[in-house]
Amino acid sequence: MSRRPASRLVLLFTPILAAALATSGCGGSSSASTDGAKPKITIAYQKFPSGDLVVKHDKLLETALPGYTIEWKVFDSGASINTAFVADAVDIAAIGSSPVARGLSDPLNIPYKVAFVLDVAGANEALVARNGSGVSTIAGLKGHRIATPFASTSHYSLLAALTAAGLTDKDVTLVDLQPQDIVAAWKRGDIDAAYVWLPTLEELKQTGTVLVDSAAVAKDGKPTLDLGVVSDDLISKHPEVVDAWRKAETTALAQVREQPDTAAKAVAAELSITEADAKSQLSQGIFLSPAEITSSTWLGSGGKPGDIVTNLLDAAQFLADQKKIPSAPSRDAIAAAIYTKGLPDVLTK
Amino acid sequence: MTRVLDRDDRHDGVEVAATPAAGSGETARAPRHRWRPSRTVTLNLAAVTTLLLLWQLVATVGGEDPTLRPSPVLVAKTLFELSGTDNGGYEGLPWWQHLLISARRIGIGAGIGVVLGLLLGVLMGVIAWLRTVLTPLLSLLRALPPLAYFSLVIIWFGIDETPKLVLLGLAALPPVAAVTAEAVTQAPQSLIEAARSLGGSRAQVIRDVLVPSALPQVITGIRLALAIAISSLVAAETVNGLPGIGGMIRDAQAYNNTAVVVVGLFAIGIGALGLDALIAALGRRLTPWTGRA
Numbered sequence: 001m002s003r004r005p006a007s008r009l010v011l012l013f014t015p016i017l018a019a020a021l022a023t024s025g026c027g028g029s030s031s032a033s034t035d036g037a038k039p040k041i042t043i044a045y046q047k048f049p050s051g052d053l054v055v056k057h058d059k060l061l062e063t064a065l066p067g068y069t070i071e072w073k074v075f076d077s078g079a080s081i082n083t084a085f086v087a088d089a090v091d092i093a094a095i096g097s098s099p100v101a102r103g104l105s106d107p108l109n110i111p112y113k114v115a116f117v118l119d120v121a122g123a124n125e126a127l128v129a130r131n132g133s134g135v136s137t138i139a140g141l142k143g144h145r146i147a148t149p150f151a152s153t154s155h156y157s158l159l160a161a162l163t164a165a166g167l168t169d170k171d172v173t174l175v176d177l178q179p180q181d182i183v184a185a186w187k188r189g190d191i192d193a194a195y196v197w198l199p200t201l202e203e204l205k206q207t208g209t210v211l212v213d214s215a216a217v218a219k220d221g222k223p224t225l226d227l228g229v230v231s232d233d234l235i236s237k238h239p240e241v242v243d244a245w246r247k248a249e250t251t252a253l254a255q256v257r258e259q260p261d262t263a264a265k266a267v268a269a270e271l272s273i274t275e276a277d278a279k280s281q282l283s284q285g286i287f288l289s290p291a292e293i294t295s296s297t298w299l300g301s302g303g304k305p306g307d308i309v310t311n312l313l314d315a316a317q318f319l320a321d322q323k324k325i326p327s328a329p330s331r332d333a334i335a336a337a338i339y340t341k342g343l344p345d346v347l348t349k
Numbered sequence: 350m351t352r353v354l355d356r357d358d359r360h361d362g363v364e365v366a367a368t369p370a371a372g373s374g375e376t377a378r379a380p381r382h383r384w385r386p387s388r389t390v391t392l393n394l395a396a397v398t399t400l401l402l403l404w405q406l407v408a409t410v411g412g413e414d415p416t417l418r419p420s421p422v423l424v425a426k427t428l429f430e431l432s433g434t435d436n437g438g439y440e441g442l443p444w445w446q447h448l449l450i451s452a453r454r455i456g457i458g459a460g461i462g463v464v465l466g467l468l469l470g471v472l473m474g475v476i477a478w479l480r481t482v483l484t485p486l487l488s489l490l491r492a493l494p495p496l497a498y499f500s501l502v503i504i505w506f507g508i509d510e511t512p513k514l515v516l517l518g519l520a521a522l523p524p525v526a527a528v529t530a531e532a533v534t535q536a537p538q539s540l541i542e543a544a545r546s547l548g549g550s551r552a553q554v555i556r557d558v559l560v561p562s563a564l565p566q567v568i569t570g571i572r573l574a575l576a577i578a579i580s581s582l583v584a585a586e587t588v589n590g591l592p593g594i595g596g597m598i599r600d601a602q603a604y605n606n607t608a609v610v611v612v613g614l615f616a617i618g619i620g621a622l623g624l625d626a627l628i629a630a631l632g633r634r635l636t637p638w639t640g641r642a
Contacts (some may be wrong), residue, residue, distance in 0.1 A: 079603045086416045106413040108605055147508075151603035175589050176600065181503055190507045273549075323437050326605045 040069040041234070041241055044081045044093035046144035047074060048197065049267050049281040050118045051252035052094040056164050057266035060248040065241060071222040078102070081150060085110045091234040092245055094118055095223045096153040101315035104337050105325045113235060113339035114308065115242060116228030116249050117293050120286040121214035125154050125197040125224070127161055133192035138165035144192040147185060150176040152243060153214075153224035156318055158195035160222035161212050163243050196283045199273065215286065223311055225298075235339060242339070243346050250347040254289045294344035350576075357639030400468075419608040427608040428615070439609065440600065444593050448616045451582055451594040454510070458517030458585075459578035463571055466522040470529020470570075474563070475555060480530055491523040495584040503588055512591075513585040520581040521574040528570030565639045568632035572625055579621045 043061070045052055055061055060068050075081045078099025081251070082092045086108065093112075095103075103110040129135040129147075135144055139162055150153045159169060177185060179200035186204055187193045194204060214224055227247060230242050256263040260279055268278035273280065293299050300306030310329060316328035371620050408420030415423055430436050431444040439447065473480040495516055502519075506512040536559045544558045583595040588597025594613050601609035632640075 077603065079605055082605050084418065088415065150600060175508065176591060176596075177508065177589060181508065182502065182590050184500070184504045185508045188504075188507050190509070259361060319604070324606070 008077055024114075026046060031135070038067060038069045039237075039238070040071060040072045041065070041092065042090045044073050044075050044084060044090040044095070046076070046078075046081075046094055047271055048226065048287060049124070049271065050094065051249055051256050052118055052226075052228070054252035054263050054266045055248045055272040056094055057270050058252070060251055061245060062334065064244040064248055068241065078153075082108060082110060085112055085229075085231060088231075088233075091231050091241075093229050095229055097223075097227055097228055097311060098151065098153050098315050098319075100229060101312045102151070102319055102325065103229075104312065104334055105316050105329050106318065107325075111232040112229045113232060113337050114227050114299070114312075115230045115235075115339040117288055117298050117308070118226040118228055118249065118253075119156070120218060120288065120298075121153055121164045121224045121226070122218075122286040123215055123284040124201065124281060125157060125195070125215045126205075126213035127158060127193060127195040127206045127211045128199055128201065129193040129211050130186060130189070130191070130204075130208045132189070135211075136209065138162065139167065141165075141193055141211075142167060142184055143172065145173040145175060145190070146183045146189045146193045146195065147175040148195040149175040149178050149182075150174075151324075153226075154195040154197060157222065157224055158219045158319065160217050160220070161195075164220050171197065172181075193232055198284065199277065202281075207208050217334075221315060224315075225308070225311065230339060239341075243342060246347055247349075250290050253287050253289075256282055257289070288342055290347045294340075294347070295349050299323060299343070300338065300340050301343035303340055305335045305340060308338060309335045360472055365566070371629030375625050384588060415607050416607050419611055423608050424611045424615070428612045431612060440591050441599050444594070444612055444616055447592050447594045447597045447613075450592050450619055451586065451617075451622060452624075454513050454585065454593065455517060455575070455578055455582065458514035459521035459575055461514070462518035462578065465518070466525030466570075466574065467529055467567065469522070470526040471533055471555060471560065471563075473530035474533020474536075474559065475527065475551075480534070484527070484530070487527055489522040490519065491527070493498075495581040496571045496587070499584055499587065504543055508589040512588070513590075516577045516581060516585040521578040524574045525567070525570045528573070529563060529567050531561050532566035532570075535566075536562040538555065557614050561636075565632070568628065568636065572632075575624060575628065576621065579617065579624070582617060 019330050027179055036324070041061075043056075045056060047053075054071050061248050070271065073084075073092075075084065076086070078095045079102075081090065081093045081095045082099055082103045085093070102113060103112065127138070133144065135141055141162070146158065156173075162169065162172065175185075175191060177191075177194075182191070182194045182196055183203055186194060186207075188327065193201075193208075196204065228245070230245070235242055252263070260282060261275075264275045264279035264282060267273075267282060268275040271278065275282075288298060294301040294306075296304070296306040299307050299308055312334050313328060313331055316325065316334070319325045320328045383454055404421050407416075408418045408423075413420060419427075428444065433438050433443055434441070438444070442450075452511075469483070474481055499512070499516055502512045502515050506515055533562075540558050540562065541554055544554045549557065583598055586593045586595030587599055594616050598610050598613035598617075601607075601613065
């Protein structure tokens, strides 16, 4: 009975404090941090079919960089990857062009650079109208309800497709839904169309008609891409890691293009889908050759950034129009965030 | 005018010692009642000010970072910008309209949940076997995180208003039902017997004895239920939540607009405090016999 209440409080809070201290000690795993003797590289990846998954599954980077600890962390959106970069918790990431445009703009101004084009959205992202909605053209969507995950590359492509068909976002009802919710709303007939990516897209196609896909939107000058970005910190401290990573991604891309069956095996294992599905999904993306990536159409080479600057600028302007950022960055600012040092030789040497 | 203000300033606060020097030679003024802040108010103000200063300090030390640590100044600026539609508000609406839309969802969804919870609670309090059957079910429902079952609600009820109302209702019902059932069973047996012996029917006993005696606890249950419903708001608005304050928070998150997220959190928090104070005041009105009037 003589026990003071304070001691109970101490008893209560000690484990909580200990846990808090233990977890805070683990935070902030930037490129400078070392795990034992080896420097640690943290890579953010997303679960969309890409060469990046081949790199991860086949441990291409671990093999190329035995002196480093490679840690792969899965993310479910570009926004969360941006947050991770701001928190200095990742070094390299696979991320869509829309979130990259967001990250390079005010007020984020994330110190990272675009160092690779993982893939270009093709038939793997598309606008589908539901059978029974009576819609057969993009212009026919006027007054209808369209779902897409906001802030994604699909959102950007949808608005580009609507604009090209003479519609604005005021002519339709846009609904922000994640892919799994799109399927539910679609089956219930709550939405008439959706712009979304694989594998959800495949499911919608069975009861819908494709109105336009991202390959066609790209031809109209509004391509969306999955990019590899690298923190400025890593570029200055471990440029050899960036080179090894670009080379590993190039190897994986070659496998996707030339040995689709082998690549499908890795992707299927990473996504927990069948190899046939993985192969079909991979076949719908556009995977560039090293020559294409380093051409002026895409990333560019040797300090001369390619058209990707325009693509990112368009994506940033879109965000500014949507009032999600104060203003788009300057062309120079974006050009400065394209890392082409050593290209194209470093990809193949 | 300014001199008078100056002088008043010196009279306020704790520096009364400075008064004679400052007031010397001036014409005598009529004595006035000065506002003396109570200890609680002073303490609260001091706590809030300290917190704001600490926040500003954390936000500014090591350079401003609007994404990781938006400063109170930036949040206030964002709040101001989102208050009107001059800048388009957020998705075309000022923040308070988003809040009102969410408040309406809480009002209808949680309102239905509270009413059903009350009915169920009274029934459970009166009918013993119903209490035995439903208590574990309600405890189970209470323990489930709303986000976990929301995908089911979406499949069943679509993406419009219904699923949001259902979720808020499901969040609000169990605590009200549980507390009401508990309160009804605890009604003084002597009162019930007295009412019965006076010829009261079962319905009359419920209406005139059980409900009033349970009321103070029920009010607490309703406050608890609304707090739970409000904390489920962002979950309810994860799918097609715009317009709505939870939808605004989620959308801002998707674009890394942390300042807007903080504005939304404040809006929900202050709205919740206001609603709770309202229900508490209503409770004091309805049950004047409890505590101090």
